[in-house]
Structures are given as C-alpha cells and as structure tokens.
Amino acid sequence: MDLLLLIETLADRLGEASLAALFGLATGVTFGIAAQRSRFCLRAATVEFARGQLGDRMAVWLLTFSTAVVWVQMAELSGLMHRADARMMAVPGSWSGAILGGLIFGVGMVLARGCSGRLLVLAATGNLRSVVSGLIFAVVAQMSLSGMLSPLRDTLAQLWVTTGGRNMDLLVEFGLPDWGGLALGLAIAAIALxxxxxxxxSAVRLVFASGVGFAVALGWVLTYGLSQVAFDPVQIESATFTGPSAHTLMFFLDRNAILDFDIGLVPGVFIGAMLAAWSAGEMKLQAFDDTATMRKAMIGAVLMGFGGMLAGGCAIGAGVTGGSIFVGTAWLALFFMWVGAMATDLLVDQRGAQLAT
Known part of the structure; x- marks a missing residue:
C-alpha cells in the first residue's frame, strides 16, 4: 500500500481534521524526543558563535539544519512533497517582517535563555521557568496574530513584501538544478560532521540531532500527502511554534475550535520530550534563580511572541522548517535571528558578566 492510499484510508476512517491532528502529534513526538536527547538549541549555538567558539551546540545545530534540508529535498525529488505548494511559499512573504521580526526574536531568545521550541522541550522536563516563559510567549503570539498587537504587526510586515503574490524560492531565484538543495544540505552536513x-x-547524540531534521521532513510529507487526498483544503506545513502555540492556547479556551495539525504538534513535542527526559532520568523541577533572571525571561518571551509572528516563524519554523524548502524570507529571518541573538549576548550577557567581576 503506497503512502497516499494509506493516508486516504486513514482519512476515511478517522476524518481529515482528526488525521491532521494525529499527523501533528506524530511530528511533535518525533521532534520532542530528538530535541531533548540532542539538546538542540539555536540560542546556545549563537552564543557559542558570538564568543568565538565552534563547540558541540554549533555542531548539533548545523547537523539538524542540514539533515532537515537533506530529508526534505530527498522527499521533493521523490515526489513525496512539493515545496511550491507549501503555505509559506505559496503566499506573499514580508522582507521587513523577516528583518525586524528576526532581530526581535533573536534578542528575546537570548533573554529567555531558549527559543520557543526549546522552552517547550524544557517545560516537559520540569523546568518551571520555561513553563512561565512559554505561556507568556503563546499569549503574546496570539495577541500579535489577531489581538491588540496585530495592527502593529501588519503595519511593519507591509513595509516591504515579496512580489508576484508568492514568497521567493531561493533555488529558483538562483537558477539551481533540482538537486541543488540536496547538494547544499549534504555539504553543510559534511561540515557539521x-x-x-x-x-x-557521541554517535547517539548525532542520531538524535538528525532526528530533529527528520521530524521537519515528516511533517512536510504527511501534510502534503493529506492535501492530495482531502476533500477540503489542507495547509501543507511542518514544525513551527509561534502560530501553533497561539492556536493550541485558543483550542483550550474556545469550545468552537477545531482540530488541525497545529493542535497535535505542540502537545506532541511536550509528550515526546517528557518521555525522553523520563527515560533518561532527567526529569527535574527547576525555578527562576532570582528576580533579575525572571524579568529577563519574561521580557524575552514577549519579544519572541511578537518577533516570531512578525518574522513568519520562530527559530524552528523559519530557521529550519522554512529553510529546508528554501523560502526566501525564512532564510533572511534566520540570519537576523543570529544577528539579534549575538548582539544581545555581547551587549547584555557578556557585558553583564564583565561588570559583575
């Protein structure tokens, strides 16, 4: 039985909405297990780089990013997905949103000591700091999506948008062959290795790091397959945490909310990370060290909620998921996340440490 036939059979039995949520759950559990065991974290990688180091966090991030590109591009070449149909590629993108949102998100990521995806993984291990920061992040993301912050987000996003009614496909823009994305992914993977x-x-940690990239590809393939057999339109998407965090929050607050991929993704990551931490004996309650740390984390969560929504995705959504299909604004947002995070580490954390001594 081929994949599309299997998905069609499941959709008939479970319903399209329930199956979409189940696919989100599967993607999330895979991501949560792999991210917890590999200690994947963009914030940690940027801090290493800002301090002139190319350590294990940088290696893990590069391997995750490159394997996501490799898996996704292999799926594209195999006909298991079509990046041009992905929602973030098929709608106009915002260059101004990518720049400003990326910078804001990068600042918030360092202040909160983790990106939104990392906060979710840490919350599942008993980190109460991440629970508080994650809830604030989700609330602000929802405010930025359709609440009191949405007019500001819309204004900033409309300053500079892509032309032609679509986002920019970097592979097409630079005239690369169909296998060009796969070749680039393999080259980055070689550097990471x-x-x-x-x-x-360790080899085990490398396997889990590549597992995070595999989870991104899994989400793309499953939602693309569902879109090919579903009667109603289905968004082709994968792992990201800005929009899904807001949607999951509203799902539990609104009795009329419906199931979709996002609603399965966030609980799936939490469940996967919790199972991974429990099996490794790493479950541990942790709180804020002091009021200064709490204040920075809360400010960082606010900045990530607004910045991620403005940028069109978080460090995972834009930085890995969007990057894996070569969305122009996603790569730009990722670059400015690095810039914002490195500048914050230099001006806040490193300078603060120097003043303390």
Whole structure:
C-alpha cells in the first residue's frame, strides 16, 4: 500500500481534521524526543558563535539544519512533497517582517535563555521557568496574530513584501538544478560532521540531532500527502511554534475550535520530550534563580511572541522548517535571528558578566 492510499484510508476512517491532528502529534513526538536527547538549541549555538567558539551546540545545530534540508529535498525529488505548494511559499512573504521580526526574536531568545521550541522541550522536563516563559510567549503570539498587537504587526510586515503574490524560492531565484538543495544540505552536513568529530560528540547524540531534521521532513510529507487526498483544503506545513502555540492556547479556551495539525504538534513535542527526559532520568523541577533572571525571561518571551509572528516563524519554523524548502524570507529571518541573538549576548550577557567581576 503506497503512502497516499494509506493516508486516504486513514482519512476515511478517522476524518481529515482528526488525521491532521494525529499527523501533528506524530511530528511533535518525533521532534520532542530528538530535541531533548540532542539538546538542540539555536540560542546556545549563537552564543557559542558570538564568543568565538565552534563547540558541540554549533555542531548539533548545523547537523539538524542540514539533515532537515537533506530529508526534505530527498522527499521533493521523490515526489513525496512539493515545496511550491507549501503555505509559506505559496503566499506573499514580508522582507521587513523577516528583518525586524528576526532581530526581535533573536534578542528575546537570548533573554529567555531558549527559543520557543526549546522552552517547550524544557517545560516537559520540569523546568518551571520555561513553563512561565512559554505561556507568556503563546499569549503574546496570539495577541500579535489577531489581538491588540496585530495592527502593529501588519503595519511593519507591509513595509516591504515579496512580489508576484508568492514568497521567493531561493533555488529558483538562483537558477539551481533540482538537486541543488540536496547538494547544499549534504555539504553543510559534511561540515557539521567534521565539527562534531572535533568536539567528540557521541554517535547517539548525532542520531538524535538528525532526528530533529527528520521530524521537519515528516511533517512536510504527511501534510502534503493529506492535501492530495482531502476533500477540503489542507495547509501543507511542518514544525513551527509561534502560530501553533497561539492556536493550541485558543483550542483550550474556545469550545468552537477545531482540530488541525497545529493542535497535535505542540502537545506532541511536550509528550515526546517528557518521555525522553523520563527515560533518561532527567526529569527535574527547576525555578527562576532570582528576580533579575525572571524579568529577563519574561521580557524575552514577549519579544519572541511578537518577533516570531512578525518574522513568519520562530527559530524552528523559519530557521529550519522554512529553510529546508528554501523560502526566501525564512532564510533572511534566520540570519537576523543570529544577528539579534549575538548582539544581545555581547551587549547584555557578556557585558553583564564583565561588570559583575
């Protein structure tokens, strides 16, 4: 039985909405397990880089990013997905949103000591700091999507948008062949593996790091397959945490909310990370160290909620998921997340440490 036939059979039995949520759950559990065991974190990678290091966090991030590109591009070449049909590619993108939102998100990511995806993974291990920050992030994301912050977000996003009614496909824009994305992913993976060997990262951790990239590809393939057999339109999407966090929050607050991929994704990540931490004996309650740390984390969560929605995705959604299909604004947002995070580490954390001594 081929994949589309299997998905069609499941859709007939479970219903399209329930199956979409189930696909989100499967993607989330895979992501949560892999992210917890690999300690994948963009914030940690940017901090290492800002301090002139190419350590294990940088190696893990590069391997995750590159394997996401490899898996997704292989799926594209195999006909298991079509990136041009993905929602973030098929709608206009915002260059101004990517720049401003990326910068804001990067600042918030360092202040909160983790991106939105990392906060969700840590919350599942008993980190109460991440629980508080994650809830604030979700509320502000919802405010930025359709609440009191949405007019400001819309104004900033409309300053500079892509032309032609679609986002920019970087592979098409630069005239690369169909296999160009796969080749680039393999090249980055080779660099990541060399860096991993230099840092003596265990093979198990490398497998889990590549598992995060696989989870991104899994989401793309499953939602694309469902879109091909569903009667109603289905968004082709994968792992991201800005919009889904807001949607999940509203799902539990609105009795009329419906099931979709997002509603399965966020609980799935939490469940997967919790199972991984429990099996490894890493469940541990942790609270804020002091009021200064709490204040920074709360401010960071606010900035990530607004910045992620403005940028069109978080460090995972834009930085890995959007990057894996070569969405122009996603790559730009990722670049400015790095800029914002590195500048914040230099001006806040490193300078603060120097003043303390």
């Amino acid at each position: 060399a860096l991993s060997r230099h840092n003596q990262i």
